[in-house]
Amino acid sequence: MAVYSFKGGVHPKGNKELTAEKALTELIPQGDMVYPLSQHIGKPAAPVVKKNDMVLAGQLIAQADGFISANIHSACSGKVKAIDRRLNASGVPCDCIVIENDGQFTPAPGVGEPVDYSGFTPQEIIAKIKDAGIVGLGGAGFPTNVKMMPKNPEEIRYIIANGAECEPGITCDDRLMREHTDWVVEGLKIVLSIFPNAKGVIAIEDNKPGAIKAMEEAVKGNEKLSVLTLKTKYPQGGERNLVHAVTGMYMESGALPASLGVIVDNVATLAAIYRAVAYNEPIMTKGFTATGDAFNNPGNFTVRLGTSLKEIVEAAGGLKEGAKKIILGGPMMGPAISNLDAPIVKANNALTAYMEDEVEKAELQMNACIRCGRCTRVCPLGLMPQQMAKACERGDIERFVKLSGADCIQCGTCSFICPAKRPLTQLFKQTKPVAMSYIRMQAQKKEA
């Protein structure tokens, strides 16, 4: 069987065996539930509840404010305790709605009831997705309803279900594909009904044979659906690399997949779409992995959004003594966090805890660049990190932009491979916003 991939990439230690066989167990939150108003790319949502209001599970508590924004729903029933500023996981204050959880999880009327959706028009489906507040659950948090409205829906040829899950350690998508295969497949079918000429491709890395088998069985007999095995390589799940692996086409700098007739959705997003359309259920729960050598009992959980990270840590058996670093997400891209009182938001999918800090160790070993070019060889976008880093250090934004530095997805591949342990990714992270504003300025100048 052919195994598809892209050029470049690295092979970090998978560490998936820690949690791959741990089934998704439901975590019942005990404490207060916190809902930041900005859980997505775009404008923060506007609250529609007031302090001391009673809310039910699945009730809308904040409404999308503008085109690129998303609804937020409560995942528990209880009283609105406060609407104020709280620290997120990184320690940045942000506006939040706090709900005192009554422990009942009484659903709002209509939520969770099966709906016959066979006669739904594409507009109705998109409206359902919008109402349910679904955003890209792979990590980016881009409102899904916006993604479902390209200029020419007839020109969309592929809907890719992203089941690559290339970040080391994370297995919640793997578990979702195995345990709730039908959710993902039905979700994909719902999306396909919006686009008449599209084929559905479920792309999974070959380190998840269980998921591949389950999916292959589920799509058997359906001509529009297929399962594609990808090579296990980081960052296989990156949108550009996935599009190339599946279609053989390259996305141009700054282009969106829709320009090539492709729409990429995470498998968790598709499952959420299914729940929203078929059960009238807004996004309230999601799969979540707690992994790493510092957890006593790593595992996979179905968590309700708004649950504090502390409760996940407890559910994973607590942290071992001497745990040094906690990362929200996977070790390659996730940020180190300082605040475990923060809630889980839509785009979160894992908590990784380590006894050792790799970055600290790398910093001690840091050396001058030896121009070996390994970063260039592994960059999944074909950029030249070594040259880009030099431009960053000089503060030469023009050169950085010329080297397509603004296309960098900050996947961390270059920092991972660098034998001199240069902090390349952090340099790009620091320079990219400046480069983006530089590009906007140049574009404005051109117009004027």
Add this chain to the structure above:
Amino acid sequence: MNAITLVIITVILLAVIGLLIGVLLVFAGHKFHVEVDEREAAVREVLPGNNCGACGYPGCDGCAAAIVKGEAAVNACPVGGAPVAEKIGNIMGVAAEAAEKKVAFVKCAGDCTKAHTKGAYVGIKTCTAAAALPGKGDKVCQQGCLGLGECVSVCEFDAIHIVNGIAKVDRNKCVACGRCAKICPQHLIEIIPDKAEYAVECANTEKGKLVKEQCDTGCIGCGICAKMCKSDAVHVENNVAHIDYEKCIGCGACAAKCPSKVITLREQ
């Protein structure tokens, strides 16, 4: 031909070429002579020569040219201050107005003992790099001095140092060139008049409760200072106090009543 003849021919040839080129250069020098304003050289001579760019022109040469052209005032150089302005005034034949001495001031007092920390920052040791990450440096406060000293690295006058985890300006050495203010990713450094007696040592715009959780000496925006001020110089904008130095008379009423001690008498 023997060696001696060879040497003599070479010497004569070179001498002739040299002479020809010399004549050509003298001719060119007269033909393409550019009128240079003598004052520009004189002004350049008087300027300090740090090329710090504080005047807003590209180095001291640029500043001198601008002064002579009349684009810049004779006291355009903040580094030189009054003595240099007077000398330039003499050259230009203009009476120099005394420029007010200004200094940089770091609006953060959250040093190691006062600011609460949330963990260790591991990564590139520059403020810009730390500020680009979510959660910024090791302090809970997201708007305070990160203490990694990028301002120190750009100061040409050895006037700013990291003391106890935050940047502190040496008033005597600072010439208010503004380089530190420009590089600070937290926008914490303000150029204030040197004669200012009191200053607000905080720039946190969060509400009082959050500030209290972040730092022992943060401005909670209570507004007592604004109430105490008799000359309408102190105002609370965006949850943080700010002093208008044009109005401030230095009475110290605001500092006396400040509950979190962020308005302080400046160190001499």
